[in-house]
Structures are given as C-alpha cells and as structure tokens.
Amino acid sequence: MLSVTFWGVRGSAVTPGPKTLKYGGNTTCIEVNAGPRRVIIDAGSGITALGMAMRKEPPGLVDILLTHLHHDHIEGLFFFPPIFVPGTEITIHCGNLGGQSPEAALRQCFSPPLFPLSFDDVPARVRFRGFRAGEELDLDGLAVRTHPLHHPGGATGYRIDHEGAAVAILTDGEHTGARPDPRLVEFVAGADLVAYDAMFEQDDYAPHRGWGHSTPQMGAALVRAAGAGRLACIHHAPQYDDERLARIEAEIAAISPGAFLAREQMRVALSVDAERRVSAK
Numbered sequence: 001m002l003s004v005t006f007w008g009v010r011g012s013a014v015t016p017g018p019k020t021l022k023y024g025g026n027t028t029c030i031e032v033n034a035g036p037r038r039v040i041i042d043a044g045s046g047i048t049a050l051g052m053a054m055r056k057e058p059p060g061l062v063d064i065l066l067t068h069l070h071h072d073h074i075e076g077l078f079f080f081p082p083i084f085v086p087g088t089e090i091t092i093h094c095g096n097l098g099g100q101s102p103e104a105a106l107r108q109c110f111s112p113p114l115f116p117l118s119f120d121d122v123p124a125r126v127r128f129r130g131f132r133a134g135e136e137l138d139l140d141g142l143a144v145r146t147h148p149l150h151h152p153g154g155a156t157g158y159r160i161d162h163e164g165a166a167v168a169i170l171t172d173g174e175h176t177g178a179r180p181d182p183r184l185v186e187f188v189a190g191a192d193l194v195a196y197d198a199m200f201e202q203d204d205y206a207p208h209r210g211w212g213h214s215t216p217q218m219g220a221a222l223v224r225a226a227g228a229g230r231l232a233c234i235h236h237a238p239q240y241d242d243e244r245l246a247r248i249e250a251e252i253a254a255i256s257p258g259a260f261l262a263r264e265q266m267r268v269a270l271s272v273d274a275e276r277r278v279s280a281k
C-alpha cells in the first residue's frame, strides 16, 4: 500500500486562525508511506504534528527529503519531536545545492543565537546527504526518483513508486511556458497522485510571476498531459482564506477529474486495481 498524508499544505508563511481551519495553516510537510517504509517530504511547521504522531513508535530510521531550504520547508525541524528521542537516526537529504550537503546551511540555522541547541546537542543522530536533482535515490532499497524544479535557488520534485502505484510531489516550482514542460510530463507520467505547487489562482498569478510558484490550471494541464491520476494542489498562498480556497477547489475539480486542494492531516491511500482506483479518506 502506498499512502500520502498531508501534514502541512500552506506555502511561505504559517497562517493559523479561524479563517484557515478547513485547509490548515501549517507549512509544507508530506508523509509518504510505501508499505512499512516512511519518507517525509519537507520539514515545514506541519512536521511537528507528524512527529507527535510518531511518539507512539519505537525510535528508528527517519528519512527527510527536503525540496529545498527555504524557511517554510525547514522551520518545523527545530521542534520535530523525534530529534529529541535517543536512538533515532535522521537523514536529511537535499538536492538543490549542486550536489552539496545541506549540513552547513542547516547548522547555521540550528545553532545559537538562532536556536539554543546544535545538532551535536540533540539526542538523535542527524546525518546529511546532498545529491543533484535528477538522480535516483536509494533509501535502503526504496527507490525515489527526483527532478529539478524551476524555483529561485532550485527545488527538487520527488516521485515514489510502490507496488504499481505512484505519487509525485512537486513543490516549489513555477511553470516556464504555456504548456507543461515535457521533462516534467515524463517524470510524472502515469502517477496516481500529483501534489503540485498551485499557490496562486490564475487571476492572481501575473503579479507573482517569477516568484517560483504555479497555478491549479497548470497543475491540471500537467496531470492531463502526463496521463496521471488526481491533482492535489498544495502550497496554498497565506493570504487565501478557507472561503477562497474552497472556491478555487470547486473550480479546479470542474476541469480536472478528482482534483482537490490538499488539507492538513488528510490521508490519501493509493491502491491499484484494473481501473487504477484512487481512494481518499
């Protein structure tokens, strides 16, 4: 079984409050479970709730795949509960630094005066691994494909295939033309679920061109071109409240079958049968 749980779906800034209760205000964190294996994509503020849920489990290996190092994708790392559990071994992977490890940059954030502790002070053992987006990763036997995304400083898209089902997670990234990039189409071809940076609705995109984010409509075009399953819009703009997001969701569902805006703590189970059914609960 391949499943995806959205722990943080907001982009750029944490947005708590009564107007974001439906979709959630925590920044990016997505859990992918491939059978017994767990992979965590991004360490935005949503990773704190995931870490709380992991408290019931014995300490073990944790893989965190960062799309890039912008604050909204790492800000939850400081209060990720497993980092304070002895016996936990955390590997943080990052692919947008030209092959360099994210260690130096993360150590700068995770040290005084920005944070009272360093990675050497916490009970968990933390390792760092750099790669170049486009390489295939081998996480102890679980293959993870990667793809470079168009974003200031670069970002990495991930694709995980398991038992005939597949999910692609593409954030942060901006489309580069009127049609989906053929290399991205190839990357997500046939995936059952495509989580896509659809931060700005179409009418709001022009003033934000060049910011490195895309639209629900471009996500729908990508899914269609790739023969993929459902579109999950993620990285919601912090200035969009639930009412506005619900309207955007209705609009995109009308043009892309099964498309939705991801909500915090939503779990999508991907199962394969003759019709390649995708069930959400």
Ligand SMILES: [Zn+2]
Residues within 6 Å of the ligand: 011, 012, 070, 072, 073, 172, 235
């Ligand atoms: Zn972001």
Ligand SMILES: [Zn+2]
Residues within 6 Å of the ligand: 068, 070, 151, 172, 212
């Ligand atoms: Zn970013």
